[in-house]
Amino acid sequence: MNSIPNLTIHFPAKLVFGKGCISELPAEIAKLSCKKVFILTITPLLSKIEELTKQLEALDITVSVNTDIVQEPTFADFDKLMLQAGEIKPDMVIGIGGGSVLDVAKLVAAQLDNTQSLADIVGIGLLKGRSKKLICVPATSGTGSEVSPNAILVDPENQKKGIISPYLVPDAVYVDPLLTMSVPGSITAATGLDALTHCLEAYTNKFAQPFIDLYAYEGMRLIGAHIVQAVKNGDDEEARTQVAMGSLLGGFCLGPVNTAAVHALAYPLGSSFHLAHGLSNALLLPYVMKFNSSAAPGKYAGVALALGCIRGDDDLQTAKKGIEKIEQLIRECGIPARLRDVGIPKDAIPQMAEDAMKITRLLKNNPRELNYQDAVDIYTDAY
Numbered sequence: 001m002n003s004i005p006n007l008t009i010h011f012p013a014k015l016v017f018g019k020g021c022i023s024e025l026p027a028e029i030a031k032l033s034c035k036k037v038f039i040l041t042i043t044p045l046l047s048k049i050e051e052l053t054k055q056l057e058a059l060d061i062t063v064s065v066n067t068d069i070v071q072e073p074t075f076a077d078f079d080k081l082m083l084q085a086g087e088i089k090p091d092m093v094i095g096i097g098g099g100s101v102l103d104v105a106k107l108v109a110a111q112l113d114n115t116q117s118l119a120d121i122v123g124i125g126l127l128k129g130r131s132k133k134l135i136c137v138p139a140t141s142g143t144g145s146e147v148s149p150n151a152i153l154v155d156p157e158n159q160k161k162g163i164i165s166p167y168l169v170p171d172a173v174y175v176d177p178l179l180t181m182s183v184p185g186s187i188t189a190a191t192g193l194d195a196l197t198h199c200l201e202a203y204t205n206k207f208a209q210p211f212i213d214l215y216a217y218e219g220m221r222l223i224g225a226h227i228v229q230a231v232k233n234g235d236d237e238e239a240r241t242q243v244a245m246g247s248l249l250g251g252f253c254l255g256p257v258n259t260a261a262v263h264a265l266a267y268p269l270g271s272s273f274h275l276a277h278g279l280s281n282a283l284l285l286p287y288v289m290k291f292n293s294s295a296a297p298g299k300y301a302g303v304a305l306a307l308g309c310i311r312g313d314d315d316l317q318t319a320k321k322g323i324e325k326i327e328q329l330i331r332e333c334g335i336p337a338r339l340r341d342v343g344i345p346k347d348a349i350p351q352m353a354e355d356a357m358k359i360t361r362l363l364k365n366n367p368r369e370l371n372y373q374d375a376v377d378i379y380t381d382a383y
Contacts, residue, residue, distance in 0.1 A: 005207050009256045010166040012136075012147055012173045017248065019241065022048075022137060022176040026055040029092060032133055032171075036062045038090035040081075040105045042097045043067045045139055048179060049096055064088045069101050072270055072277065074154045075118060075161075078104060085112055092133040096179075098191070099143025099277065102136050103151035106168045109134040118153075124361065127165035136170040139179040141230075141243045142191025142278050144198055144251020146173045150258075160267045162361065169255070177237065177244040185231045188243075189333035190278030192227040195247035196220060196329075197281045201260045202253035203306075204292065204299040205365050212257045219249035220306035224325070228332045260366040262288045264359035265375060268352040273344055282335045283342065286326050287382040293319040295368035339383045349379045 016024060029037060037056060041049060046067070053063045068081060085093075085108050093112070095105025110130040111118065121127040136146035145151070147170075151163045180188070199219035202212055223246035229239040265288065266280035275283075293300040297315035304322025305311065307329075312318040327337070336342050353375035357363070363370055370378075 005209060007209050007211055007256055009211070009252070010149055010169045012170050014172040015147070015175070016173070017175040017245065019178050019237065020176060021174050022052065022179065025052055025135070025137070025174060026059060028135070028172055028174075029056060029061065030059050032092065034061065034092040034133055036088065036090040037064070037092045037094060038085055038088050038108070039063060039065045039094045039096060040069060040101050040108070041065065041067055041095075042070065042101060042139075044182070045096060045179070064090065069097070069104050071100065071274070072152070072154055073100050073104050075156060078107060078118065078153055081108060082111060090132065092135065094135045094137065096137040096139060098138070098140040099145045102138065102143065102145040103153070105136060106134060106145070106170065107151050107153075107163065110165070110167055121163050121165070122161045124162075124164045127163065127167050130167040134170040135172045135174065137174045137176065137179070138244075138247070140183055140187065140191045141177075141180050141240070141247035142194040144195060144247055144254055146170065146175065147248060147251040148254035150254055154271055158271045159355065159358065160271050175244055175248055177241040180240050180244060181234060181237070183234065185234060186334065187276075188234060189227070189231045189335050190276050190282060192223055192230065192243050192247070192278075193282040193285070193330065193333065193335065194278035195243070195250040196223045196227070197262050197285055198250035198253050198259060199223070199246070200285070200289075200303055201262055201365070202250075202257040203303060204296050204367050205257050205260055206367050207257055207365055208299065209257055212253050215249040215252045217302065217306050219246040219253070220303060221308075222246035222249070224307040224329065227329060231333045258365055259362055261292070261363060261370050264362040264366075265352075265356045265378060267359055268355040269339075269344065272348070272352065272355070273342070275342060279335065279342070282330055283337070283339060284378065284382055286323050286330070287378050289323045289326065290381070291370070291374065291378055292366065292368045293323065299367070339379065344383075346383055349376055349383070352379055
């Protein structure tokens with residue numbers, strides 16, 4: 001029997017989940033004695049947070065709102081945002097939006113009044129603290145950033161860099177599934193499959209944890225059962241709520257176990273071709289599963305069962321059913337199934353493979369060792 005790996009998990013101090021729970025935010029902020037609040041969000045959500053800002057201002061809390069983050073953020077985007085934050089001098093930062101907005105909000109809160117530069121904190125465990133209060137409110141069901149210790153930025157060389165620290169875990173998290181109701185089907189699909197990938201890669205991880213497996217398995221079950229309905233009928237509150245919970249569970253997987261080869265191979269698709277992160281993962285997920293399943297057949301059989309598949313004659317056959325189920329979900333969600341379908345040229349594969357091999361912090365987690373030629377083969381299979 002394999003020994004259980006050491007486990008460290010940092011939960012937010014407070015977690016609120018429920019339809020309409022964003023209405024509780026003003027009281028939460030007032031209780032924390034904050035007088036200046038900096039809200040990072042996106043333009044489509046401004047109408048949804050109008051009541052929040054009015055209530056805060058009625059409590060004599062100064063509110064500043066920024067909507068500059070519209071795609072995966074770069075170091076330059078962050079530096080520009082920090083200039084504004086430095087002028088505002090908030091005592092609380094609130095991120096309301098998708099993963100990019102939440103990642104940046106977490107970093108802004110950490111870097112205000114911090115003597116460390118951005119370059120100083122890139123990596124694992126290098127951030128030394130955070131002096132500003134931080135609240136995260138996801139408006140998509142996908143990244144799990146609201147409860148993870150991770151933030152991702154694109155560096156000047158167009159490579160994704162991770163900042164991982166317990167200080168990036170928010171003080172409070174409010175998950176309101178109603179905020180996801182207006183998210184278009186294509187984004188619902190991509191972010192939902194991203195969340196599913198978080199769960200799947202944690203569950204099949206080389207360093208998988210029994211405690212995290214509980215979150216990962218249930219996350220896969222919830223998303224697998226409800227993602228298609230959430231995509232096809234965005235007004236279905238129950239489907240939205242179930243996928244939101246699955247996404248949250250996936251977020252809890254990201255700190256103590258994290259992702260593996262799917263995410264590592266997906267990074268070059270985002271940094272070089274500006275594909276959405278969730279779409280990049282969905283494009284590669286079944287092909288990495290095919291590569292990995294022989295190395296961890298029992299775990300991949302568990303994936304299949306979580307997705308509602310009937311057990312086969314053995315673990316490998318069951319695992320194959322899980323791969324077929326993922327391919328079915330991708331089709332039913334209307335996600336492209338091939339790299340060529342999103343305009344990636346085939347001659348880009350060698351460079352993508354080279355870039356993916358640099359993501360060692362994720363590749364080391366993969367249940368099967370993966371080298372440069374393996375990466376080329378997977379991209380080619382996905383082409």
